[in-house]
Amino acid sequence: MFLNQRPLKVFSGQSNRALAQEICDNLGITLGNSETQKFNNDNIIVRYQESLREADVFIVQALSTPTSDNLMELLLMIDAAKSASAHRVTAVIPYYSYARSDKKDEPRISISARLVADLIQTAGADRVLTMTLHSPQVHGFFKVPVDHLSSEVVIANHLITHIDNVQDGVVLATDAGDIKRASALARRLNANLAFIDKRRLSDTNVQARGLIGDVKDRKVFVVDDEISTAGSLVEAVHVAKAAGATDVYVAVTHGVYVGPAVERIAALDAVEVCSTNTVEVPEWKLEQGKKLKVLTVAPLFAEAIQRIHTGESVSSLFE
Template identity: 70%
Template sequence: MSVPHRPPTNSLQSRRSPLLVFAGQSNRPLAQAICDNLGVPLGRSETVKFTNDNLIVHYEESLREGDVFIVQTFSTPVSDAIMELMLMIDAAKSASAGRVTAVIPYYSYARSDKKDSPRISIAGRLVADLLQEAGADRILTMTLHAPQVHGFFKVPVDHLSADLVLSEHFKKCVPDAHDGVVLAPDAGSIKRASQIARRLDSGLAMIDKERLSDTEVRPRALIGDVKGKTVFIVDDEISTAGSLVETVNIAREMGAKDVYVAVTHGVYTGPAIQRIAGLDVTQVASCNTVHVPESKIEGANGRLAVLDVAPLFANAIRNIHTGDSVSTLFS
């Protein structure tokens, strides 16, 4: 008896474990963009908050033996986002998912990575423990504030970098970016700034800061030459934009010609938008790891730009699903 020939397929759904992508409520536009890049539909699920603030999560399709990816960024309200993600992980495991990967574009508790004050919690580690206890088999995230947070997890972690996206954005904005200077706002950002400077083939500078107290830091000196140069300020995130204002001001005082800012996470809390609107910069760009509403973009006097990292997350998810290397995405 002859066996009918079946042509090979490269479809992501041809594997024994189907690829399933779901999203919490914190950044559904990014989740949809990731699915568009993957060529798969965004999974159907529902989250309901009761009058007593309790949440319930319900998947509206089968997850049995599926390779499930849940996209949830830790943005305001952060506690709700974390609780919803844990419920989604637990529900997926209860529904017999083959593997569950928590896709956390912005892991906000990475800032709490050490015990630098008496009687406090290392919340970055605690949240990692909670996610693993909920049943996460793997973590996919981007630009942790402190790289050592990677070590808080006992499950595999794929830590993506936005350096390529930021570098390409600078090249697009400034054709002669190689004549500029990448400025690190503090010593903790020098490694990232150095990597972007190598991609741009540009100069490198750093601001040395003096810590006055647990909550107050003062710029002390600018190490490097920015006079007459286009300056590219890079960092992991912008929250209230207080540090950004100081960095831009000192760059201007030292003779910077134009100033561009690009960060991975645009959190923009408190007075951030008002500060950016009055800032002496050409542009402030952030990635869509955190959803930036149109009202904030309009409130910044046209200075805000949002960079798309959905293709990078989609490629990482594809490689994780097929068992290929994720690190090759940054070669």
């Protein structure tokens, strides 16, 4: 087997240093040394404090709040790494927030998911490693290789080890667009599948028109790619309970939790709401939203980075 002899270096932007550090701990390496400064005029400067020459560089940066600052920092880190003669630069983007804007569904708007992909490539990224894109077609906006990880194995392991008789429950997709993701989880749990037919009226207002499937007298596992304001989540839990579900558990990849999300979750009739650490959840949100739980995907990212570095298959992680 070919082993890459070039040095492996992992650096982190400011968005989620805890995840980057945990990835490095799993890899058995030291997190790279870099600094980011923001001047009074809001300009950002990134500086690497060690040699990157001919290194295989991985930059960990989630496009979470403040999204524009984090995106700009990522672009500058990629550009600076290329200027410092890195052999290859991989943008590790645990949360790609613009993935929702994947099509032109209104007149005179930008397809920003494609625009952000163009920016990342123009900055000099040689490949991208990300997790659970809201729309899988965003993968196609990149002309460089993209490794698209899934958190379903982490979520499935959590549910299996913490909940009795998961096979008797029902995995509930919050809308028809999430059926494929929910179906994959249902197969891992050997559970049944259901979904909600819904209509989005605005960013914070979702209307459910019906539930397809049987959840009466069963535990329900609501799955989605992310929780933002929790509007869809609240509606999904209410629909499930109204249809006769017993206990409701929620598991998503990205816990963004903006606006009224934490307050809504605190009042929600659900046992727990799990997300992974693709987005860093502040301690105060965890304390306020007592039902919130965070699962780690650092070992998954570490294994993917190791495989990319040594030229092994990443897709085999999910076989």
